[in-house]
Amino acid sequence: MTTHIAHQPRDIAHCVSAYLQAGDIDGITSMFHPDCQIFFPPDQPPSIGIAGARAAFEGFLDLRPEIRSEVFSEVIIGDIALLRANWSVVAPDGSILAEGQSTEVAKRLDNGGWGYLIDCPYGPPNLG
Numbered sequence: 001m002t003t004h005i006a007h008q009p010r011d012i013a014h015c016v017s018a019y020l021q022a023g024d025i026d027g028i029t030s031m032f033h034p035d036c037q038i039f040f041p042p043d044q045p046p047s048i049g050i051a052g053a054r055a056a057f058e059g060f061l062d063l064r065p066e067i068r069s070e071v072f073s074e075v076i077i078g079d080i081a082l083l084r085a086n087w088s089v090v091a092p093d094g095s096i097l098a099e100g101q102s103t104e105v106a107k108r109l110d111n112g113g114w115g116y117l118i119d120c121p122y123g124p125p126n127l128g
Helices: 009-022 025-029 049-058
Strands: 032-038 066-077 080-090 096-108 114-120
Touching: 009 025, 009 066, 009 080, 009 096, 009 114, 025 049, 032 049
Parallel strands: 032 114
Antiparallel strands: 066 080, 080 096, 096 114
């Protein structure tokens, strides 16, 4: 399998998409920080850590959709980055399976690339 590394925080979603289309769950989870939290679905408690990232994406593996992400804001301070993006998940037949506007915090990984630390596909969760 090909190894993808996000050299800039804005590249993470493209790497996740490439691994998703290849059906490589280990590759997908390599794009997440070990301490990550994924707030999806937004009305559920977050998925935590690599096991949480695996659980969040396993259901999409059979579909092998493409994730399209247009990062419109990226702030990098040292090894931490804040990203905002418009995204969509597109099935092989071209139909849109999901879309939204995300907010993510990325952190530099041990391999020198970037991975998601906090992933909020529909924006930060509400208090309460």
